[in-house]
Amino acid sequence: MADPTRRATLGAPAPSGRGDADDSLAVRTDGLTKRFGHQVAVDSLDLRVPRGAVYGFLGPNGSGKTTTIRMLLGLVEPTAGSRSLLGLPIPQGATEALHRVGSLVEGPAFHPYLSGRANLVRLDAADLLADPRTSAERIDRALDRVGLRAAAGKRYRAYSLGMRQRLAIAAALLAPRDLLVLDEPTNGLDPQGTREVRNLIGSLASDGTTVLVSSHLLSEVEQICTHLGVMREGRMVAQGTTAEVRGAGVVTVRVETGQPERAAEVLTRMGATSVSTSPTGVRADAGDLEPEAVVAELVRAGVGVRGFALDRPSLEDLFVTLTGEGFDVSG
Numbered sequence: 418m419a420d421p422t423r424r425a426t427l428g429a430p431a432p433s434g435r436g437d438a439d440d441s442l443a444v445r446t447d448g449l450t451k452r453f454g455h456q457v458a459v460d461s462l463d464l465r466v467p468r469g470a471v472y473g474f475l476g477p478n479g480s481g482k483t484t485t486i487r488m489l490l491g492l493v494e495p496t497a498g499s500r501s502l503l504g505l506p507i508p509q510g511a512t513e514a515l516h517r518v519g520s521l522v523e524g525p526a527f528h529p530y531l532s533g534r535a536n537l538v539r540l541d542a543a544d545l546l547a548d549p550r551t552s553a554e555r556i557d558r559a560l561d562r563v564g565l566r567a568a569a570g571k572r573y574r575a576y577s578l579g580m581r582q583r584l585a586i587a588a589a590l591l592a593p594r595d596l597l598v599l600d601e602p603t604n605g606l607d608p609q610g611t612r613e614v615r616n617l618i619g620s621l622a623s624d625g626t627t628v629l630v631s632s633h634l635l636s637e638v639e640q641i642c643t644h645l646g647v648m649r650e651g652r653m654v655a656q657g658t659t660a661e662v663r664g665a666g667v668v669t670v671r672v673e674t675g676q677p678e679r680a681a682e683v684l685t686r687m688g689a690t691s692v693s694t695s696p697t698g699v700r701a702d703a704g705d706l707e708p709e710a711v712v713a714e715l716v717r718a719g720v721g722v723r724g725f726a727l728d729r730p731s732l733e734d735l736f737v738t739l740t741g742e743g744f745d746v747s748g
């Protein structure tokens with residue numbers, strides 16, 4: 418029987434060597450599309466989640482995140498396109514793949530009058546692939562992992578929102594997982610609960626688990642993400658490492674000068690676009706221009722430069738640009 422004193426962590430998964438031949442991606446979709454009647458919820462999506470990544474799947478409400486996740490998990494049939502998890506095509510490889518994938522799509526139904534542990538016992542018993550003899554061990558490990566061991570005996574209804582969400586993640590962790598797919602795990606949480614969940618995701622990732630986490634709030638997940646994918650109206654509008662997505666913004670050059678017209682000529686000649694002047698200076702989209710070259714050219718043209726700056730948009734600004742108005746970045 419399970420030895421309750423035995424501790425194990427969900428360590429970095431050993432390379433399984435199964436079905437991994439095609440690439441190093443934990444999640445891949447090609448042309449993934451879902452239509453509901455005339456409405457296109459997900460439009461030709463090419464998702465790329467590298468193994469080991471914490472991938473922030475971001476976009477406003479209604480942009481297609483949940484529909485994508487449901488297709489990944491085989492809960493919804495795509496209209497077109499293909500998807501694979503851990504190198505295994507879905508639905509053909511679903512049985513093998515999904516055993517290695519933990520998910521939180523819509524919070525599992527927990528019984529309010531049962532303790533956290535008793536709820537996990539019920540869920541574990543429902544997993545036909547799980548060995549009932551090692552149930553207690555699995556449950557203790559999952560409770561440990563989310564920091565709920567001490568509160569395991571409390572009734573679910575006495576849990577804070579953060580504890581409830583951590584229990585939901587514990588349920589996703591009952592079996593060792595290579596990939597966790599979490600749909601809006603911080604939804605409805607207060608700042609404390611959000612922090613708890615964020616820290617938990619960070620520590621799972623540092624153990625080597627790949628995490629795909631969706632959110633309509635950039636600020637809630639951005640700090641822990643190695644990669645970002647930004648959705649707008651069913652389409653991916655930016656995807657890459659966090660640094661790449663950050664670098665995708667238009668850089669603005671600002672020159673303070675008493676000769677704005679002459680400065681504008683120089684910038685235009687050098688290839689800057691959207692050049693606009695004001696009585697005190699000029700601003701333009703810098704494109705690939707090197708600041709050193711711009712300053713040298715301005716000076717050579719006899720422009721008296723009083724101030725010079727390159728403005729890179731904040732990630733927040735970039736998201737508003739990418740996703741349109743109404744993207745709630747304030748938290």
Ligand SMILES: Nc1ncnc2c1ncn2[C@@H]1O[C@H](COP(=O)(O)OP(=O)(O)O)[C@@H](O)[C@H]1O
Pocket residue numbers: 453457458476477478479480481482483484485
């Ligand atoms: N079962 C469904 N039937 C009809 N429309 C749906 C269904 N599920 C989602 N949609 C629509 O698809 C779009 C994307 O929804 P969803 O994937 O839930 O977005 P998100 O998770 O980013 O908020 C929305 O316009 C939504 O109304």
Ligand SMILES: [Mg+2]
Pocket residue numbers: 479482483484600601
């Ligand atoms: Mg959703």
